[in-house]
Amino acid sequence: MSYRLGELAELVCGEVVGDPNYLIHSLSTLEAASSGQLSFLANPKYANKLNSTKAGAVLVKDAFLATNLDNAIVVGSPYLALATLTKKFEGDVSTFSTSDLNTVSKEAVIADSAVIGEGCVIEPNVVVGEHAVIKNNCYLGAGTVVSRNVSIGEGTHTYPNVTFYHGVKVGKHCIIHSGVVIGSDGFGFAPSKEGWVKFHQLGSVIIKDNVEIGANTTIDRGALENTEIGHGVKIDNQVQIAHNVVIGDNSAIAGCAAVAGSTSIGKNCTIAGGVGIIGHLTITDNVHVTAMTLVSKSILKSGSYSSGTGVDSTDKWRRSAARFRRIDDMAKQISELEKQVKKLLTEG
Amino acid sequence: MSYRLGELAELVCGEVVGDPNYLIHSLSTLEAASSGQLSFLANPKYANKLNSTKAGAVLVKDAFLATNLDNAIVVGSPYLALATLTKKFEGDVSTFSTSDLNTVSKEAVIADSAVIGEGCVIEPNVVVGEHAVIKNNCYLGAGTVVSRNVSIGEGTHTYPNVTFYHGVKVGKHCIIHSGVVIGSDGFGFAPSKEGWVKFHQLGSVIIKDNVEIGANTTIDRGALENTEIGHGVKIDNQVQIAHNVVIGDNSAIAGCAAVAGSTSIGKNCTIAGGVGIIGHLTITDNVHVTAMTLVSKSILKSGSYSSGTGVDSTDKWRRSAARFRRIDDMAKQISELEKQVKKLLTEG
C-alpha cells in the first residue's frame, strides 16, 4: 500500500517540496531509509544526516533544510507529523485472524447476561462474565478475561491475556496491552495480634477515554472509593498503580514506575521510568519526574524533580558512597573549621 | 444488605455511642460518607474532620471523640475494626458468574488423574495438569493454569490467569491475584567458553497458609532446595522473589520490591515499595526497609533502614549529584584544612 507524497502532506497540513506524486510505501529512519520511504528530521541538530540519507522523502521543519533533498514535506512538527502518519502504514494488528472482523469466536465463553455490541471481535478463549457490557467495535484479544459487571467503552482494543476484575469500568478507544491486570485488590491490611487482617477492597477502577496501558501493568481497585485514570493518560509497561490513586488527564507514566496508595497526580505530568511515588501525596499539574527518582513528599509547584546519584565506575562510586555515610560528620567538620578560621582571622 | 450498628460493634468488640439500631449499608471515608454509611477516624490528628463529616456513624478510638456525633462505635483500633468489617460489605468477587458455586466449568480442562475437592469453583479455560490436587472449597479463576503435581490447600482463591509450574505447593486460605507466576525457573547460569550453561532448577516453591500474593508477582522455584513463603505473608503487585529466598511468617512486601537469590527475610518484616535486596543476605525479624532502598548487606538488628537521596528540583539535584562524584575529594580537602588550621592554631 503506497501513498502519494501530496496526500500524506495534506494529512499533516504540510507543504510538499519536490514531486507531490512521489510514491511512499513505508516509513523509516534517516539512516536506514531507502527509495520509496519517508523519513523525518525531528531535531535540527542532526541536519547533517540529510546529506547522506537515501530516503525518498523527508519530513522537515524548515524549508531551507529541504534544499538538497529531492522530496520533502515541510511541517511544523516533523515528529508529530510522523506519528500521525504511522496510522496509515500500520498493518492489521489482529491476533488470530485478519478476517475476524465482526465476529465472536465460538471458542469464547460468554455469559448469557453479558451484552456484546455490534462490530466487536471476540477472539478464542476470551471469557466474559455475567452482566458485563462490551460496547460497539471493541476488540478482545485471545485469553482475555472480562469479569462480571465490567463495562468497556466503544472501540476499545485489548490484546491477549488481559484481566479485568469485577465491576471495572473502561472508557472508549482505549488500548490495553497483554498481561495487564485491572481491578486487583489494593494492598490493605491492618496489623493485629493474629497477624495481618485483610482490608477487603470495596472500590473499583474507572478508566476514562483514549487511555493506553502497557504490557503487564497493574492497576488496583480502591479500598472504599475508586482508583481513577483520566482522559488520554498513557501508561507504559510494568507500571504499578495502587489503590485510590487518581491520575489527571493526559499524564504519561513510563515503564516500571509505581504510584503508591491514595496519591493524586495532576494533569499533563510526565513520570519517567522506574520512578516511585509514595502514598498519600499530591503531585500538581505539569510536573516532570526524572528516571528512578523516589518522590517522598508532595510536589505543589510545576517543574522537574529528581533524586539519586550519577553513575560512576564502581570503584570510585564505592568511595563516594562510603563518604556519603559520613557526610553529616563532614558538615560538622566544616562548621568547626569555620569557627576556628574565623577566630584566627579575627585574632589576626 | 444493611447491618445494625450494634451488630457491627459486636463484631469488633466495640461500644456503641448513639442508636444501636441505626442501619449501616456501606463503608466510606469521612470526607465522602453520607447518611447510612459507617466511617472511621484512624489518626486522632484528623479529629477536626469529625465536625464536617456526614457519615451516619464513625469508628473512633476514644469516647470523647464521639461527643458531637449522632452515632459512633468506640473501639481500640478503628482501622483494624474497619478492616474486619470490610468482609461484611464485600459483594461477590467471583469472576464469571455469581451462581457458579460448587461447579466445575465444562470449559475447564482437567487431567483425569487430578483430584478436585468438594465445593470447588473451577472457571472456564482453567487447565489442571496430571496428579494435581485441589483441596475443598478452592476457587480457580478463568484461564488459570495448575501444572502437574501442584497441590493447593483448602479455601485458596486464585483470580484469573495465574500460572503454577509443576510441583508447587500452596497452603490453605491463600489469595493469589491475576498474572502471578509461581515456580518459574530461578535465574541460574554458569559461564563457560560457549556462553551461559543453564543451571536447571530442581527445587520447588512452598507457600504456607493465609498468604496473599498481588497481581503479576513472580516467585521462582529453587535451584536445589525450595523457595519458601511463610504463614500469613502478604506480597503486593509486581514483586519478584528469586530462587531459594525464604520469607518469614507475617512479613509484608510492598509493590515492585525484589528479593534476589538465597536471601532470607525474617518474621514480621515490612519491606516498602521498590526495595531491592541483593542475594545471599540475611535480614533478621522485625526489620523495616523504606521505599526504593537497596539492601546490599545483611541486616542483623531490628529497626528501620534506608538508602538513596531526597527528591529535589532537577536543577538543584544536578548540582548535588555533581558534587557527590567529588565527595571523596571534599573529604580530603577537609582533612587538609584541618591539618593546616591545627598548625595555624598551634603556631598562634
Next chain:
Amino acid sequence: MSYRLGELAELVCGEVVGDPNYLIHSLSTLEAASSGQLSFLANPKYANKLNSTKAGAVLVKDAFLATNLDNAIVVGSPYLALATLTKKFEGDVSTFSTSDLNTVSKEAVIADSAVIGEGCVIEPNVVVGEHAVIKNNCYLGAGTVVSRNVSIGEGTHTYPNVTFYHGVKVGKHCIIHSGVVIGSDGFGFAPSKEGWVKFHQLGSVIIKDNVEIGANTTIDRGALENTEIGHGVKIDNQVQIAHNVVIGDNSAIAGCAAVAGSTSIGKNCTIAGGVGIIGHLTITDNVHVTAMTLVSKSILKSGSYSSGTGVDSTDKWRRSAARFRRIDDMAKQISELEKQVKKLLTEG
C-alpha cells in the same frame, strides 16, 4: 534415576576420587546433602564445610580438597560442572501431562494457515494465529497465544500464558517463561494540542537462538525498525525491554531491570537486578552494572559501574540525605575556607 559417579565425571571431564561405581540419585548443597547425593564446593573459602557435609560425593576444584572425602569429582569449575549435571537430574517439566509428547491438544485453537512442525507439544487453550510457523519439537504451554505471522524456531519451549504479538520472530532452543509478553507496542507518543498522538509501532521483535526470558518480562516491538535480542542472551523475571533496544550476544540481565528505548547494549554484559538504563545510550561490550544503578549516559569503556548510596539506619540516613541537599553549599564553604586558610598561611 541414579547415575554412577564415573559416568557423571565423564560428562564434565572430571576425575573421580573414590569409588566410580558410587550411585548418585540427586544433587544438593553441602549443608543439606546426604548419602547418595552429589554436592559441590564452588568457593574454596568455604572448604571447611567439607568436614561436616554428609554428601555422598562432592565436586571440587583441587584434588587436595578431596583428601578427607569418600568420593569426589575433581573438575576445573565445580559450579559449571554442577550446572551441566542439573540437566540429568531434572524431571519432566511439562505442564499438563507427561505423556503429551508429539501431541497437539484438541483444546488448542490453531488457525488453518498456521504451520506446526513435527514433534511439537501444543497444550490445551493455546491459540495459534494465521500464518504462524512453529518449527519442530517446540513446546507451547497451556494458554499461550501465538499471534499471526509469528515464527518460533526449533526446540523452543514456552511455559503457560505467554503472549507473542503479530510478526514476532523467535529463534531455536529458547526458553520463555509464563506471563512473558513479546511484541507489545513501544511507548511512543507525540505531544499535540489535543493530547498525545500515538506513534503506531511498525517494527517487530527479533530474538536469536538459545535465549531465555524470565516470567512476566516484557519486550516491546520497534517503532520503525526492530527490537533485537542477541544469541544466548539470558533475561530474568520482570525485565522491561523497550522499543528498538538491541542486546548483544550472551549478555545477561537480572530481575526488574529496565532498558529504555533505542539503547544498545553490547556483548557479554551483566546487568544486575533493578538497574535502569535510559534511552538512546550505547553500552559497550563486557560492562557490568551493579544492582539498582541508574545508567544515565553511555558507557564506552568496559568495567563495572554503579550509582546510589549505601543502606544505613533510617535515622542516620535521614541526616545524610538532608546534608546531600546542601552538598553544593558544603563545597562552597570548603573553597572559601581554603582561600582564607591560604591567606592566613601566606600572611603568617
